[in-house]
Amino acid sequence: MTKKTRLNTGADEQWNMIRIKAKKDRTIDTFPRAFRDDATPYTISSFSSTVKDFCAAKKKTSSDGELNISKLILVGDVSVGKTSLVHRFCHDLFNRDYKATIGVDFEVERFDVLDVPFTLQIWDTAGQERFKCIAASYYRGANVVVVVFDLADIKTLESCIRWLNDATDGNNGKPFIFLVGTKRDLCSADSYKRIESKAVEMAKTMEAEYWSISAKTGENVQNLFSRISAMAFDSLITKEAEAQKDKPNAKDVLIAPSIKLTKRRTPKEMATKLLRRTKCWKNS
Numbered sequence: 091m092t093k094k095t096r097l098n099t100g101a102d103e104q105w106n107m108i109r110i111k112a113k114k115d116r117t118i119d120t121f122p123r124a125f126r127d128d129a130t131p132y133t134i135s136s137f138s139s140t141v142k143d144f145c146a147a148k149k150k151t152s153s154d155g156e157l158n159i160s161k162l163i164l165v166g167d168v169s170v171g172k173t174s175l176v177h178r179f180c181h182d183l184f185n186r187d188y189k190a191t192i193g194v195d196f197e198v199e200r201f202d203v204l205d206v207p208f209t210l211q212i213w214d215t216a217g218q219e220r221f222k223c224i225a226a227s228y229y230r231g232a233n234v235v236v237v238v239f240d241l242a243d244i245k246t247l248e249s250c251i252r253w254l255n256d257a258t259d260g261n262n263g264k265p266f267i268f269l270v271g272t273k274r275d276l277c278s279a280d281s282y283k284r285i286e287s288k289a290v291e292m293a294k295t296m297e298a299e300y301w302s303i304s305a306k307t308g309e310n311v312q313n314l315f316s317r318i319s320a321m322a323f324d325s326l327i328t329k330e331a332e333a334q335k336d337k338p339n340a341k342d343v344l345i346a347p348s349i350k351l352t353k354r355r356t357p358k359e360m361a362t363k364l365l366r367r368t369k370c371w372k373n374s
C-alpha cells in the first residue's frame with residue numbers, strides 16, 4: 091500500500107475504533123449544515139423521524155457485533171491536498187513537505203451518530219497517473235466520493251469531472267458527491283471569490299456539494315467530515331430501516347454494508363474481520 095502517513099491498519103488500532111466511545115468531536119446529534127445552502131443538491135437538514143426512531147430502538151437492542159460502515163474515497167489531481175485533508179482530520183496534523191501517495195492510503199474514523207456507533211472508512215488515492223490502476227481498484231462500493239481540487243490552481247478544477255466519472259464508473263449505488271477546494275489559506279479574498287464562482291458552477295454540473303477548506307489552518311475540515319458522516323449514516327440507517335420493514339424477521343439477516351454477526355466474536359476477531367473485508371490486510 092503506501093508511504094507517507096502513519097497507517098491505521100493494525101488490528102489493535104481497528105479494535106480501538108470499534109470499542110472506544112467516539113471522541114467529543116466525533117459525536118453527532120444534530121444534522122450538520124452544508125457549506126453553502128445554494129451550492130448543494132442535498133436538501134437534507136435533519137435526521138428523519140424514521141432514522142431517529144430506528145436509532146433509539148437500535149441503542150436498546152444493539153450488540154457488540156454490529157458495525158455501521160460507510161466507505162469514502164478521495165480523488166483528484168496530483169498534489170491538490172487529499173492526504174493533507176485526511177491528515178488534518180484524522181491526526182490534527184499538517185505537513186508542508188509533499189510526498190506522493192503510492193496507490194492508496196487508508197484511515198478509519200469512529201463516530202457516534204444519534205448515540206449509534208458509525209465507522210467511516212477513508213480511502214485516500216494517488217493523483218499520479220502511474221498509480222491510477224491501483225487506486226481505481228479501490229473505487230468500488232464507495233458511498234461517498236470526494237473530488238478534490240486546489241483553489242490556488244484553476245487547472246485542477248477542470249479535471250474534476252474526469253475524476254468523478256472515473257470514480258463513479260461501475261458504481262451501482264448512488265454515492266454522495268462532494269467537490270472540495272483546498273488550500274484556502276493561499277488565496278486572497280479576490281482570487282477566492284473568482285475561483286469560488288467557477289467551483290460552484292462545476293459543483294452544479296457534477297451534482298455535487300461544494301466546500302472550501304484549508305488543511306493548513308484546519309478551516310472547515312471538521313465541519314466537512316461531520317456533514318459527510320451524518321449524510322452517509324442517515325442513508326445507511328434509512329436503508330436498514332426499510333429492509334427491516336419489508337422483512338419483519340430480518341433481524342439476523344446480513345444488511346450490507348452494516349455487518350450483523352450471527353456468532354458472538356471476540357473484539358479482536360471483529361477487528362480482524364473488518365480488516366479482511368476492506369481488503370487492506372495483506373496490502374498494508
Ligand SMILES: Nc1nc2c(ncn2[C@@H]2O[C@H](COP(=O)(O)OP(=O)(O)OP(=O)(O)O)[C@@H](O)[C@H]2O)c(=O)[nH]1
Nearest residue numbers: 169170171172173174186188191217273304305306
Ligand atoms: N498552504 C497549504 N498547503 C497545502 C494545503 N493542503 C496541502 N498542502 C500542500 O500541498 C502539497 C501536496 O499535498 P498532499 O496532501 O500530499 O497532496 P495529494 O493530493 O495527497 O497528492 P498525491 O498524493 O500526489 O495525489 C504538500 O506540500 C502540502 O503541504 C493547504 O490547505 N494549505
